[in-house]
Amino acid sequence: FQVKKEFYMGKSHYHLANGINRSKFTVLNSNKENILGAYKKSAVTQGDIKYPKDQSEQKTLGKAHLREALVLYEECQRLKRMSRELKGKQALAALLRNSYKVTLQEYNSSEAEDEFYDLLEPPDIQADTKFQLSLTAPDFTQYRITDWFRGLGPIAIFSAKRHWTAPRVVQLNKGRAKEGFGFAVRGDAPVIIASVEHNSLAEFGGVKEGDFIVGIGDKDVKWSSHDEVVGLIKASRDNLHLKLVTPMDRNYLKADHLHKKGLNKNA
Numbered sequence: 001f002q003v004k005k006e007f008y009m010g011k012s013h014y015h016l017a018n019g020i021n022r023s024k025f026t027v028l029n030s031n032k033e034n035i036l037g038a039y040k041k042s043a044v045t046q047g048d049i050k051y052p053k054d055q056s057e058q059k060t061l062g063k064a065h066l067r068e069a070l071v072l073y074e075e076c077q078r079l080k081r082m083s084r085e086l087k088g089k090q091a092l093a094a095l096l097r098n099s100y101k102v103t104l105q106e107y108n109s110s111e112a113e114d115e116f117y118d119l120l121e122p123p124d125i126q127a128d129t130k131f132q133l134s135l136t137a138p139d140f141t142q143y144r145i146t147d148w149f150r151g152l153g154p155i156a157i158f159s160a161k162r163h164w165t166a167p168r169v170v171q172l173n174k175g176r177a178k179e180g181f182g183f184a185v186r187g188d189a190p191v192i193i194a195s196v197e198h199n200s201l202a203e204f205g206g207v208k209e210g211d212f213i214v215g216i217g218d219k220d221v222k223w224s225s226h227d228e229v230v231g232l233i234k235a236s237r238d239n240l241h242l243k244l245v246t247p248m249d250r251n252y253l254k255a256d257h258l259h260k261k262g263l264n265k266n267a
Contacts, residue, residue: 003079003086007096010072012125014103017065020058021110059110064122066107073100153214153222154189163248167214170205174238181233181240183207190214190222191229193244208246215243 077096080086152158172181182200185191193211196202214222216232224232233240 003076003083003092006072006076006079007099009125010069010076010099010103013065013069013072013122014099014106016125017062017069017106020065021062021106061122063107063110066103066110068122069103070100070107073103150223151220157190157212158222165246165248167243167245168206170202170207170242170244172201172205172207172240172242174201185213185229185233186226188226189224191224191226207242207244211244211246213242214245217241 073096077093077100080089080092080096086092149155158164174181179200181202182197183202184194186194190212193202193207193209193213196207196209213229214220216229217236219232221229221232
């Protein structure tokens with residue numbers, strides 16, 4: 001904050017100096033009120049020069065503002081070097097160096113001054129803006145956001161406190177057989193393999209009781225309801241592509257830990 005304050009104060013002195021130095025004295029005189037309006041009412045300077053009365057004072061006042069800008073830019077660079085957070089900000093360092101360099105060139109191009117006016121301090125500049133500050137509470141309902149962690153599944157089930165096998169893919173193909181795939185499901189979000197029939201396609205394919213169905217085909221079903229999963233299984237007809245995970249803590253498969261929404265349904 002302090003670096004920003006010193007930097008913009010230096011900028012104000014630099015631009016005011018340019019306005020004074022590069023204007024013809026007759027034009028400058030016609031804008032006297034605008035120049036005086038930039039200064040604080042209580043501002044007092046050595047020599048009492050708040051507004052140039054001739055071209056000599058015009059150059060003196062302009063150079064005094066340039067000198068003040070140099071002092072403020074040097075202070076900015078000093079504060080940056082002392083700050084741990086800003087020490088590695090190369091873009092900021094380049095901005096401060098360039099601002100100081102441009103101002104120094106402008107200062108050196110000015111004509112020599114009398115020794116008395118060489119010590120002149122410019123009047124303090126009055127901060128002013130045409131913009132009115134208004135605080136408005138953000139309305140987050142206008143923006144839709146994506147919860148990147150939702151893809152991990154329900155936190156109560158797929159939390160870091162529990163251990164799982166890596167997801168595995170099981171492909172079941174009925175072929176000419178008329179029987180089902182040989183497993184039943186229960187629960188919601190996620191749906192669980194409730195039972196596996198002996199010598200069935202599911203058993204031969206590696207489906208185990210207690211497995212969690214996390215995907216069917218290309219669809220993620222960690223958050224899907226019981227009816228949605230059953231519908232996807234039926235829609236697969238003779239070829240079923242399952243993605244399963246198995247909890248490594250077998251105690252987790254006890255009845256009091258399972259989701260019991262809906263009756264078991266055979267597939």
